Amino acid sequence: MDTANLTREETAARSAAVTVHRIRVELDLTGAPERARTGFPTVTTLEFSSTVDATWLDFIGEGVQRVCVNGVDQEIVYDGARISLSGLVDSNVVRVEAIGAYSRSGEGLHRFHDPVDDETYLYTQYEPADSRRVMACFEQPDMKAEYTFVVDAPSGWEVLSNQSPTHTDLGVGVQRVEFAPTLPISSYITAVAAGPYSRVDGEWRRDEQSVTLGVFVRRSLAAHLEAEEILEVTRQGLDFFTDAFAYPYPWGKYDQIFVPEYNLGAMENPGLVTFTESYLSRGAATDAQRAARANTILHEMAHMWFGDLVTMTWWDDLWLKESFADYMGAHASAVATRYHDAWVTFAASRKAWAYQQDQLPTTHPIVADITDLEAAKLNFDGITYAKGAAVLKQLVAFVGDEAFFEGARLYFAANAFGNTTLDDFLVQLSAVSGRDMSDWSAAWLQTSGMSTLWTETEADGRSILVQTDPRPHRLRIGLYERVDGRVLRREQRELDVVGERTEIDLPDADLVLLNDDDLTYVKARLDARSLATVEESLSAIDDPLARALVWSSLWNATRDGELAAARYLEIVRTHAPAESNIGLLTGVLANASYTIRHFVAEASRDQEQRRWVETVWSTLEAADAGSDAQLSWARAFATASAFDDGHQEQVRALLDGQAPEGLVIDPDLRWQLLTALVTTGHADLADVAAEQQRDDTGDGRTAARRARSSRPDATVRREAWDSAWNDLALSNDHLDAEIGGFRAGGRRDLVSGFEDEYFARIGQVWGARSIEIARRLVVGLFPAGDSLEPVDAWLAANAEAPAALRRLVIEQRDHLARELRVRAAQA
Numbered sequence: 153m154d155t156a157n158l159t160r161e162e163t164a165a166r167s168a169a170v171t172v173h174r175i176r177v178e179l180d181l182t183g184a185p186e187r188a189r190t191g192f193p194t195v196t197t198l199e200f201s202s203t204v205d206a207t208w209l210d211f212i213g214e215g216v217q218r219v220c221v222n223g224v225d226q227e228i229v230y231d232g233a234r235i236s237l238s239g240l241v242d243s244n245v246v247r248v249e250a251i252g253a254y255s256r257s258g259e260g261l262h263r264f265h266d267p268v269d270d271e272t273y274l275y276t277q278y279e280p281a282d283s284r285r286v287m288a289c290f291e292q293p294d295m296k297a298e299y300t301f302v303v304d305a306p307s308g309w310e311v312l313s314n315q316s317p318t319h320t321d322l323g324v325g326v327q328r329v330e331f332a333p334t335l336p337i338s339s340y341i342t343a344v345a346a347g348p349y350s351r352v353d354g355e356w357r358r359d360e361q362s363v364t365l366g367v368f369v370r371r372s373l374a375a376h377l378e379a380e381e382i383l384e385v386t387r388q389g390l391d392f393f394t395d396a397f398a399y400p401y402p403w404g405k406y407d408q409i410f411v412p413e414y415n416l417g418a419m420e421n422p423g424l425v426t427f428t429e430s431y432l433s434r435g436a437a438t439d440a441q442r443a444a445r446a447n448t449i450l451h452e453m454a455h456m457w458f459g460d461l462v463t464m465t466w467w468d469d470l471w472l473k474e475s476f477a478d479y480m481g482a483h484a485s486a487v488a489t490r491y492h493d494a495w496v497t498f499a500a501s502r503k504a505w506a507y508q509q510d511q512l513p514t515t516h517p518i519v520a521d522i523t524d525l526e527a528a529k530l531n532f533d534g535i536t537y538a539k540g541a542a543v544l545k546q547l548v549a550f551v552g553d554e555a556f557f558e559g560a561r562l563y564f565a566a567n568a569f570g571n572t573t574l575d576d577f578l579v580q581l582s583a584v585s586g587r588d589m590s591d592w593s594a595a596w597l598q599t600s601g602m603s604t605l606w607t608e609t610e611a612d613g614r615s616i617l618v619q620t621d622p623r624p625h626r627l628r629i630g631l632y633e634r635v636d637g638r639v640l641r642r643e644q645r646e647l648d649v650v651g652e653r654t655e656i657d658l659p660d661a662d663l664v665l666l667n668d669d670d671l672t673y674v675k676a677r678l679d680a681r682s683l684a685t686v687e688e689s690l691s692a693i694d695d696p697l698a699r700a701l702v703w704s705s706l707w708n709a710t711r712d713g714e715l716a717a718a719r720y721l722e723i724v725r726t727h728a729p730a731e732s733n734i735g736l737l738t739g740v741l742a743n744a745s746y747t748i749r750h751f752v753a754e755a756s757r758d759q760e761q762r763r764w765v766e767t768v769w770s771t772l773e774a775a776d777a778g779s780d781a782q783l784s785w786a787r788a789f790a791t792a793s794a795f796d797d798g799h800q801e802q803v804r805a806l807l808d809g810q811a812p813e814g815l816v817i818d819p820d821l822r823w824q825l826l827t828a829l830v831t832t833g834h835a836d837l838a839d840v841a842a843e844q845q846r847d848d849t850g851d852g853r854t855a856a857r858r859a860r861s862s863r864p865d866a867t868v869r870r871e872a873w874d875s876a877w878n879d880l881a882l883s884n885d886h887l888d889a890e891i892g893g894f895r896a897g898g899r900r901d902l903v904s905g906f907e908d909e910y911f912a913r914i915g916q917v918w919g920a921r922s923i924e925i926a927r928r929l930v931v932g933l934f935p936a937g938d939s940l941e942p943v944d945a946w947l948a949a950n951a952e953a954p955a956a957l958r959r960l961v962i963e964q965r966d967h968l969a970r971e972l973r974v975r976a977a978q979a
Contacts, residue, residue, distance in 0.1 A: 154919075154954075156212060156233035158281065159524045160466050163292040170207055170290065172297040174199040174333070177287045180304045181346055182326050184254065184263060185272040190214065191251040192261070196288040198246045198297075205241075208234040210284035210291035211250055212260075218249040235288060248288035256883040257925050258415035260285025261344070264883075266412075268372035268849050273347035275411040275426055277419060280467060280528045283339040294465045294571040296336040301344060304328050310349040310368065314342060314423040316405050334422070335402065336569045338463050343421035345409050350374035354383040356390045361400055363390065368409040369432065372849065376432045378442075382408065385446045385489055389453045392488040393480075397457050398561045399568070408449070412850055413885045415924055418448050420455030420477070427452075434851065435818020438780035440734040443491040450488075451481030457564055465571040467528035471518045471597070472577060474532070475540020476560075478502070482541065493696055497735035499670040500700035502538045504739070507602065507675060507708060509534030512966050514959045515600045518543060519574050519593075526956035529923050535600075542673040543596045549626045549671040550592065551585040558584040595623045596673075605649075605666045606677040607658065615658035617649060617666070619674070625649045630668030630698065631661035634685065639693040644668055663693075665701055675708050676701070683715075687723055691730035700736055707743050710751060713974040717751040720744075721760060729771040734780040741768075741788040749795070749898050750971045753978040761796045768792050769799050777814025786815055790824035794862075794897050797832035804829065819847045823855035831862045831897040854885050861893020869894050869902045876929060877913060887925065891932035900937070907935040911946040918957045927960060934964040936971070943968070 180193040191214040198209070216230045221239055229236035237246060254263040254274075259282045264273045276286060284291045301313040307327045311317070315332040334342070345368070354365035365386055367379045386408065390401060403422040414428035431445040458480070459473030482502070485494035509515060518540045522528050548556045559581035567576060574597065578589045603619040610616060619625075631643040642661065647654075658664065662685045666676040678686060686702055693699045706723060709715035724744045731737040744764065752760045768789045775782035786806075793803050803825050811817055817825075826843050829835035837860065844856040861872035872894040876887060894903060910933055918926045935942065943965045947958070 154233075155231050157524050157526050158210070158291065160468070160522065163294075163466070166207055166290065167292060167294045169202060169204040170295065171201045172198065172290055172295050173201070174300070175287075175289065175297045176300045176302065177342075178302040178304075179252075179286070179344065181274060182304050182306060184274055184346070185306065187265065189254075191253050194250050194252045194287055196248045196250075198244075198248075198288070198290075200244055200246075200290075200297075201242060202240045202244055203242075206236070206238045207240065208236050209246070209248065209288040210281075211235055211248065211288040212253075212282075212285050214251040214253050216248065216250045216288075218247070220247040222246075233284075250288060252286050255285065256413075256881070257922050258413055258884045259922050259924050262411075262413060264412045264850070266370055266372055266850060267853060271348050271371065273345075273349065273370055273412065275345040275347075275409065275414075276343050277415065277426065278340045278342070279419060279532075280340055281525045283342055286344070287339075287342075289339045291339055292466070293338040293340060293463050296338050296463070296569065296571070298333045298336055299342050300331065300333045301342070302328065302330045303344060303346060305346045308348060309346050310351060312343075312345040312349075312366075312368070312407060312409065312424055314403070314421060316364075332404075337422060337460065341419075341421050341460055343419075343424045343426065345411070345424065345426070349409065350377070352377065352379035352383070354379075354386070356387045356406070358391065358394055358400075361394075363401055364405045366405065366407040368407065369429070370410075370412065373410070373429060373432055373434070376434055377410070378432070381442065382445075382449065385449050386453070388488045389450045389484055392450075392484050393453060393457065396484075396557055396560075397564055399457060399461070399564045401456060402461060402568075403456060413883050415884060418452045420452045420459055420473075422456055422460045425449075425452045433818065434820055436783050436816035436821070438734050438738070438783055440497070440738055440780065440784075443485065443494065443497065443735060446489050446491050447481040447485045447494060447497075450484040451477045454480035454484070457560075461569065462564060462567045463571050465573050467522040467525075467531065468520055469573050470520070470522070470528070470531060471536050471540045472572060472574070474536045475518060475544055478537045478541035479544040493733060493735065495670065496696045496700045496733060497739075498538075498541070499697060500704050500736050501739040503542055503670075503673070504704065504707060504743075505534035506538035506542060506673070507534075508711070510539055510600065510602050512963050514963055514966075517600050518597045523955075526923060526954060527959075530927075530956050530959055539602075539673060545670070546596070546626065546672045547592070551581070551587060555581070555585040592624070599623075602673060602675060604675040604677065607656075607664065607666070607679055615656050617654045617656050619649060619652060619654075622650065622652045625672040625674060627666070627672045627674075628668040629656070629658070630663075630665040631659060632663035632665065632685075632693070632698070634662050634689060634692070637692060639663060639685065639689050639698075641668075641695065641698070662689075663702075665698060667701060668698070670697060670701060676705055677709065677714070678702070678705050687719075687726070690723060691727040696733045696736065699731070699733065703736060703740055710743075710747060711970070711974070713977045717747050717753075717974070717978055718756065718760065721747060721752075721764070725763070725767045729767075729774070732781075734784060737781065737784050741784060745788070745791055751974045751978075753975050756978070758796075761792070762798055765789070765792045765796045765798050769802060772815075773812060775812070777812065778816075779814070782812065782815055786817075786821060787824065790821060790828050793825070793828035794831045797834060800829060800832060800834045804834070819849075819852065820855075823847070823852070823859065827855070827859045827862055827896070830859045831864060833864050836863075854889050857886055858889035858893045858896075861890055862896035864897065864899060864902065866902050869899075873903075873906060873933070876933065877917065884924065884928070887928055888932070891928065894933070904935075904937065906933070907937060907942045910935050911942060914946075914957065914961070915950065915953060918954055923956070926957075930957065930960045931964060934961075934968075936968055938972070940965060940969055940972070 176197040178195040183189040311329040313331045321328040349368040352367045356363045418427040454477040458476040482494040482498045485491045562580040608616045663682045710720040772785040840859045876890040
């Protein structure tokens, strides 16, 4: 048995027998700047009650040096994941002295050495179960405790945790910082960060409450922080959630830190929220990028209540925090910040993630059956986040805004600092809405898959709304007509749909949107007349949310093989150049690129790729100087140029400074352009070395690694392959760079001989590497060939492989099967 993979049953038994009170964690990080030092001393003192005489603590590190139970040293019984405890009594104090390991995978305590100034930066990332890489703990969400952190670090460093410091002792070149105890929280949301971070301070006030705000980033990125905008969104969020939830922000300070080589978008550690540095642009940024950052800030802030204050008992109810936070991120953006079109981007892009995930054979209900930690790790997916948020939007349409928020207020009041399940939320919602929510829950939260809607006309002229996989929907149908070159909504009808076939009164209209205003979670098809209108006039639709729904419908139909890929690409070429919503444009450009590489028949691919490069280049040239559209098309041009070298001279000219007026070619865009040239054989190692000298930063070194591995040479691709699997010193980002280089340019001729080796390796790598690194290898290097036989053979021969590994392989198989099926259907 893999003892690191905790199960739901055994953790439930442990929390039934053990009640944790206080945990003190002492970390010695003074040696972190020494690159040769791989570990750090960690001492954990746990105070807890127990009704059993034996249990275990979770810890993954370099070793355990001492275990003391109630003042008596015990023989160390440690298997690499669990520390056995015996001789327990009613009230216990356990002290564990151990050596943790600095991480390069983004799991646990991650260490980054900045090549710009040779400074060292540390931060923690735990969810769902990596706090055990830093401290001995009870690694499950329903065993909350008060945590006190004590950190030794080099003097001059910022040292941060969930709470503010109570005092700091200074020594020669070192400092000891002790933090105030936290309120009761789960282990996975405790946090520590340390390093010479740059900081910007702020404050939020409401009546008698004052919250100190801090924004942190590496010194070498301080110039790109946009701290004032971040602080403004933070204050707007605190205003909104304080009113909406009627429960004051409970965690004292509110620090936000942007960290390197981060695996996620962000993490809701109370009092110390971590964000990926990808939310900071090293030059140009679109308003859509800033909107995405604001949405994430508000998503994480919602977690201060949904997830931190009230926490799911086990990962089955992960949705109780993630679905709500995803919904609140969009809702708060739309009503509390300048990013009023948040629901537009949600409709077109965020829900696309849900639709894709929900059509996989591994789809699951929003309230999932999570048997162990490996399953939990993979359930941070499009169902738990985006589908859950979309279903909550349908819930609000069903019960009303006020009932929804009043239910949330009662939920917080009843369960503050506790743990809950689905029923705890439904009880409160039923009470305030006056409705029995069990049927709604059964239809939406406890089933998988989605409905597809379309209209049919009966022989007698009656209009029928048809839905597959029937569920109850409250939706609106929008009727649009062309007026003086614009497409405007003439009428809107709201109705409840329950069964498979519903008769509706549907007047003639140029365009019919079956989920107008995007109230429900459904794939809505366009009828023939509506599709013809869209082909001619999509960009003339005034309402950006209506355009989002149209773009979404077109993309879903293309993925499903119901709309020819060539026809979809023609619509994109015609109307994307006029798309004014940059969030929509960004998604459409990505979808067009994906369609060419995955859904266009092989015989037509080169032609479609060339037409796409021509489109993006001509649109870039015509774009308004300095506009977000100009920057978006420039990025699309760089992406397209890695697959077609018809404009390699223009790519080189952009790198040489001959850019359209107003276009800012920042370091990241330069690397994208240069890598396109390398991938197509029009730049070499000398060019890469010169660019790295120009941009010798952490991001620059990662980009250079990817560019070197992108050279169109079979030996180079073999080296990238070997490095990805075998170089254990690669960080998470450097691993991605090797995988990206191996895949560059879609050159099947350079990477087609690795199928057998891939399937021979994945079982071993799953057992030997952390789940984060193993997942990147299994997904990133999956052989996307022209046959399902190799993957089917592996699945048949490995029925007993770990469930999480099989899930990833099954999902990759399904993606490949869809591509082969859609390509074969192209006429």
